[in-house]
Amino acid sequence: MAMILQLIVSLCTLISITESSDVFRSVGSSVQLDIQHPVPKFDELIWVFNRVNNVLKYYSEFKKTKQTPGYEGRVEFNEETYSLTLKNLQKTDSGLYEAKASGDEVTVVAEYRLSVLDPVEAPVLNLQLSNDTCNITLTCRGHDLSINSSCYKETCEEKEVTSPGGVTLSLSVSGSTIICNHSNPVSWKTDVLEMKELERLCADEGEGSVSPSAGVSVCLLKTVLYSIILTLMLSAVITVHIREKLTKSS
Known part of the structure; x- marks a missing residue:
């Protein structure tokens, strides 16, 4: 034993x-x-x-x-x-x-x-707009890795991929900053995008669309235009009537 x-x-x-x-x-x-x-x-x-x-x-x-x-x-x-x-x-x-x-x-x-x-290369973070600019696609690229993430206004998908060699690419949100991080066990580099940039693009879309106030302005413009046309037509009728009266008097 x-x-x-x-x-x-x-x-x-x-x-x-x-x-x-x-x-x-x-x-x-x-x-x-x-x-x-x-x-x-x-x-x-x-x-x-x-x-x-x-x-x-x-x-x-x-x-x-x-x-x-x-x-x-x-x-x-x-x-x-x-x-x-x-x-x-x-x-x-x-x-x-x-x-x-x-x-x-x-x-x-x-x-x-x-x-x-080797130290990792610096990643690149890009954004792509859709017809609805409040829906934005973010692309985070680092060497041979890539991540696509969808954002709506201030909400973005967080994603991460890792290669067999221990190289990691991640897209995350920290406070008001979107971070594209490229790293391996000995180094890391980032590219960032401020959330206020997405907010600005979404706000621009709102300003470019037809709002109720813009609709009222168009209606008012049409009313003024019709009033002018009616005034001109009425003036023409009065003028013709006056001429006829003068002709009869003479």
Whole structure:
């Protein structure tokens, strides 16, 4: 029974050691990878990339480090904490990093999955008017992602899409501002539109339509026009009547 319990504990310890932590950094930045588990007595401690490529090797007896060609000048090693710092990161640095302490046996004491990403591009937020300008379609675009949202007066649909690479595009409303946000785990950029712009467009539509007051003005114009015509006709009749009277008198 004791042997079984010891085996279970050993398996749990092995699982916890082999779990990797996800780390995200932008191109050109740096990252420090720290030891995650107790380090047993060792002869060599090796930081390995993608399980086969040595990044750096540290010899405990001689207190010396050896960097692999290709990493020279881009890595720093702390002889007290055994942490590894990678500088000027490139996309090709993305992958699995492990720290292995080698003595009587090999123990994995740190494991990280690093993703090096470009900053996102600035998104673009546009609006498209319909026949009813109080109904507006918003389009939020960022790289190869796009969102369409419908707005009526001061109410807009909030939407979000995410690509498999962890890039997110969202359209949301915060107070009086409509926000188109383009982000990934290392950066974000936005384009905004003020709600008062939608209110102005909707108000313009109201001013352009025929209101009751505008209808009264048209009616009044017609009444005045008819009055003028009737006055002219009446004047013509009176004039003819006067001429006839004068003709008879003479």
